[in-house]
Amino acid sequence: MEQKGKIGVTTENIFPIIKKFLYSDHEIFLRELVSNAVDATQKLKTYSSIGEYKGDLGSLSVNVIVDKDKGTLTISDKGIGMTNEEIDKYINQIAFSSANEFLDKYKNDANSIIGHFGLGFYSSFMVSKKVEIITKSYKDGAEAVKWSCDGSPEYTIEKAEKEERGTDIILYIDDENKNFLEKSEIDRLLKKYCRFLPVPIVFGKKTEWKDGKSVETEEDNVINDTNPLWTRKPADLKDEDYKKFYQELYPFSDEPMFWIHLNVDYPFKLTGILYFPQVKSNIDLNKNKIQLYSNQVFVTDSVEGIVPEFLTLMHGVIDSPDIPLNVSRSYLQSDQNVKKISNHITKKVADRLEDIFKNDRAQFEEKWDSLKLFIEYGILTDEKFYDRAQKFCLLKNTDGKAFTFEEYKTLISTNQTDKGGNVIYLYASNKEEQYAYISTAKDKGYDVILFDGQLDVHMAGFLEQKFEKSRFVRVDSDTIDNLIQKEDMKEVKLSDKEKENLSEVFKSQLPSIDKTEFIVDYKALSETSQPLQITQNEFMRRMKEMSAMQAGMSFYGDMPNSYNLVLNVEHPLIKKIVADVEGKEKEEVDAYAKDNSKVRQLIDLALLSNGMLKGEALNNFIKRNMDSVNE
Numbered sequence: 001m002e003q004k005g006k007i008g009v010t011t012e013n014i015f016p017i018i019k020k021f022l023y024s025d026h027e028i029f030l031r032e033l034v035s036n037a038v039d040a041t042q043k044l045k046t047y048s049s050i051g052e053y054k055g056d057l058g059s060l061s062v063n064v065i066v067d068k069d070k071g072t073l074t075i076s077d078k079g080i081g082m083t084n085e086e087i088d089k090y091i092n093q094i095a096f097s098s099a100n101e102f103l104d105k106y107k108n109d110a111n112s113i114i115g116h117f118g119l120g121f122y123s124s125f126m127v128s129k130k131v132e133i134i135t136k137s138y139k140d141g142a143e144a145v146k147w148s149c150d151g152s153p154e155y156t157i158e159k160a161e162k163e164e165r166g167t168d169i170i171l172y173i174d175d176e177n178k179n180f181l182e183k184s185e186i187d188r189l190l191k192k193y194c195r196f197l198p199v200p201i202v203f204g205k206k207t208e209w210k211d212g213k214s215v216e217t218e219e220d221n222v223i224n225d226t227n228p229l230w231t232r233k234p235a236d237l238k239d240e241d242y243k244k245f246y247q248e249l250y251p252f253s254d255e256p257m258f259w260i261h262l263n264v265d266y267p268f269k270l271t272g273i274l275y276f277p278q279v280k281s282n283i284d285l286n287k288n289k290i291q292l293y294s295n296q297v298f299v300t301d302s303v304e305g306i307v308p309e310f311l312t313l314m315h316g317v318i319d320s321p322d323i324p325l326n327v328s329r330s331y332l333q334s335d336q337n338v339k340k341i342s343n344h345i346t347k348k349v350a351d352r353l354e355d356i357f358k359n360d361r362a363q364f365e366e367k368w369d370s371l372k373l374f375i376e377y378g379i380l381t382d383e384k385f386y387d388r389a390q391k392f393c394l395l396k397n398t399d400g401k402a403f404t405f406e407e408y409k410t411l412i413s414t415n416q417t418d419k420g421g422n423v424i425y426l427y428a429s430n431k432e433e434q435y436a437y438i439s440t441a442k443d444k445g446y447d448v449i450l451f452d453g454q455l456d457v458h459m460a461g462f463l464e465q466k467f468e469k470s471r472f473v474r475v476d477s478d479t480i481d482n483l484i485q486k487e488d489m490k491e492v493k494l495s496d497k498e499k500e501n502l503s504e505v506f507k508s509q510l511p512s513i514d515k516t517e518f519i520v521d522y523k524a525l526s527e528t529s530q531p532l533q534i535t536q537n538e539f540m541r542r543m544k545e546m547s548a549m550q551a552g553m554s555f556y557g558d559m560p561n562s563y564n565l566v567l568n569v570e571h572p573l574i575k576k577i578v579a580d581v582e583g584k585e586k587e588e589v590d591a592y593a594k595d596n597s598k599v600r601q602l603i604d605l606a607l608l609s610n611g612m613l614k615g616e617a618l619n620n621f622i623k624r625n626m627d628s629v630n631e
């Protein structure tokens with residue numbers, strides 16, 4: 001009974017199109033075929049459990065077999081199989097319309113084409129010159145049939161010999177795709193896509209080392225874990241299980257800090273485990289570590305658009321049959337289900353963090369340095385997450401003590417409110433380099449936050465907007481009295497000429513530093529305050545720092561670093577200099593400055609406490625001071 005026919009596609013010939021457009025993702029065919037085999041197997045189990053199938057189930061594994069000599073790759077299952085009519089219905093009648101239009105639109109996205117048309121099985125033609133299906137239905141008295149197609153829309157269907165129930169899909173791999181006849185390649189693909197499928201996938205036999213070489217054993221080589229951790233009940237699992245699974249997913253990684261076992265039934269189905277990785281340095285950060293599965297079939301490890309951006313820093317697995325996996329990313333992002341899933345995951349992550357914070361604050365603080373970047377990223381990019389995280393986000397001060405936003409405000413509001421009623425948050429970005437400024441602030445009874453993380457400049461700007469009447473200023477951005485202005489500043493009583501001379505004294509002695517400019521500033525500070533300080537304007541510095549991190553702000557990035565050289569006109573030393581150069585001309589002032597060891601010493605000390613005294617200038621400073629020791 002040989003039967004011939006034409007596959008029911010409206011486009012004249014689907015195969016050249018499949019081959020032509022789906023080049024980028026050829027390997028997907030294996031995922032599709034093994035998934036079909038697994039589906040057929042699962043269906044049989046269901047029929048058996050409801051009594052529709054009364055026969056023996058036997059071993060239900062799916063076998064993948066490479067035969068390099070014959071040039072075939074076979075995917076063989078013992079599932080429900082197909083009758084002649086079913087082949088006609090499911091394989092021959094590929095019903096779709098306006099195919100050309102669609103193919104044109106998504107020609108670079110194999111996933112969407114395949115999924116859209118239910119072309120799963122037909123993806124086998126991406127790599128084959130001929131495909132055969134030999135199948136026997138589970139139904140009583142069913143006869144085995146063989147379907148065969150060589151890549152034209154014509155197929156043949158005939159009676160076949162097959163003892164066992166189930167389906168063999170035999171691919172005659174074409175010349176351009178010979179790599180799919182390599183065991184190692186199939187092994188790689190099975191491990192990538194099929195690692196956690198719910199039915200055992202057998203690929204050859206296990207091997208062992210014997211007499212110095214690898215030999216096959218009798219035992220089937222099952223490549224998957226049919227019962228992965230996320231499908232199990234959290235109540236049955238121990239910490240060790242989660243840690244072990246993490247090692248399986250990411251071999252040689254440090255232990256994760258925490259994890260969240262997701263298990264949602266309504267309004268969508270979603271399971272998974274998300275891990276908070278340890279972050280040792282910012283360079284460590286690795287996005288795209290979350291793997292997305294659909295019913296245990298691996299789909300992708302690029303989850304942007306499905307989980308909120310900041311959560312892509314997490315590791316782990318998400319499995320949801322409700323995510324429309326086979327459509328384009330732009331569609332995904334507007335999909336309501338995906339939005340709900342994304343919001344839900346954010347909520348779960350916030351719940352978990354809040355839970356640890358409330359129940360084990362010591363542990364939370366201990367892990368803060370690793371959590372910080374992640375939480376700040378969330379705060380800066382996700383309004384909903386900020387609402388939750390403001391309760392547990394911490395500010396650590398330069399002494400290593402951690403406070404919540406509220407605790408910190410209580411700590412500083414009495415002492416660090418300026419005359420305009422603004423609460424001033426002082427921070428340092430480097431404990432060592434800004435040591436002098438930190439210690440001056442501390443002497444004054446102020447507290448200094450340590451903001452040395454990658455996102456901290458952004459946090460400063462963000463929190464300024466969120467907190468009412470507050471400002472964030474770096475300790476070295478002004479003199480101590482001006483950082484938190486509590487009363488009106490005293491007036492500077494110098495004539496223009498006096499200012500000009502004073503400026504000349506110091507500017508003429510400044511070492512020239514690449515891409516750095518100094519602006520002289522006169523302030524009437526207290527007599528006991530330092531005569532000369534170097535500060536850097538908060539706004540300009542922040543702009544420069546942010547421009548280094550984001551495109552489109554290079555205007556600020558290209559500007560020189562501008563520092564203020566603040567002269568305390570009330571200090572006796574400065575007063576003396578003003579008197580000394582009174583009425584002098586520029587050359588005389590320069591000569592005076594050059595011979596004045598105190599001027600040079602003041603400059604060097606100010607540069608030194610700012611970490612700016614380097615190279616020759618530093619060397620000269622040391623020599624000069626050694627000389628004075630030896631004198």
Ligand code: ADP
Binds near residue numbers: 037118121122
């Ligand atoms: P999809 O899996 O998305 O429905 P496919 O083109 O991959 O699309 O398969 C079409 C149909 O062919 C399946 O829905 C199923 O009914 C049938 N089929 C495919 N492979 C098998 C198999 N190994 N065993 C039984 N039926 C199969």
